[in-house]
Amino acid sequence: MTVSTADLKITWEKLPDDFILDEEPVENIDQPLLAAALREILEIAGLIVEGILIAPNMGICATLDNKLVIKAPDWFYARNVQPLSSHEIRRSYTPNLEGEIPAIVMEFLSATPWDEYSIKPTYPPGKWFFYEQVLRVPIYAIFEPAAGLLEMYQLNASGRYQVQQPDSNGRYWIAGVGLFLGVWLGTKAERTGYWLRWWDESGEMLLWGAEMVERERQRADRLAAQLRAAGMEPEA
Secondary structure, eight states: OOOOOTTOOEEOOOOOTTOOOOOOOOSSTHHHHHHHHHHHHHHHTTOOOTTOEEESSOEEEEEETTEEEEEOOSEEEESSOOOOOTTOOOOEEOTTTSSOOOSEEEEEOOSOGGGGGOOOOSSSOOHHHIIIIIIOOSEEEEEETTTTEEEEEEEOTTSOEEEOOOOTTSOEEETTTTEEEEEEEEEETTEEEEEEEEEOTTSOBOOOHHHHHHHHHHHHHHHHHHHHHTTOOOOO
16 A cells, blocks of 8 residues: 655644554563663663653654544664753653754564554554655654564665665664564573664674673682683682
8 A cells, every 4th residue: 555645744742742652562571672672782881861851651752634643663773862851750752852853762562563563644644654755754663562573664765664674694774773683592581582682883792781781790700710720819
């Protein structure tokens, strides 16, 4: 089905302070864990600097034909976002008013994935239509945690999402973030399963905090063993 925004009036207006946001619970415990793990890696690597907004389940706003539309992706990353004053709390994000269009939005599939693929153009529009035709987000990622399947769609010259193929390592280059994104199978805290993780340009996987602590512990153990082998007792 081909849809067009030629007749849509799209404006960017800040969410009114008295607007009541829907308090919808997350659909399963995996979603907040996956979102937090993605952010943690970037934070530890020092890649969250002033002007970057990373948010899970925060409403992204646009006004279509004078009707407010709010969609809350499971995770998004935006640059050049205006800072809030000391007394403000960010409740939502309006691109082109508060900062750039997100470089990437992600959805983590649940048992009912239909909305993530919805191109419904009538109000309220489906998520796919909103990200592609209204926001025009460069990259839309859809992740199915149970199966470890990652689908990556990139906006092409025609303004449509086109499926992307991973590189030889099974990863995707995310230009707006400056890192590769891919799937990793393993355990973090209480969850064992498939995760989304970041790799740098050289192909090195960026680590979570617990992994960095474990790496340093192993390094210290090796050093201590080398000292004992040389007849020296390591300092306590």
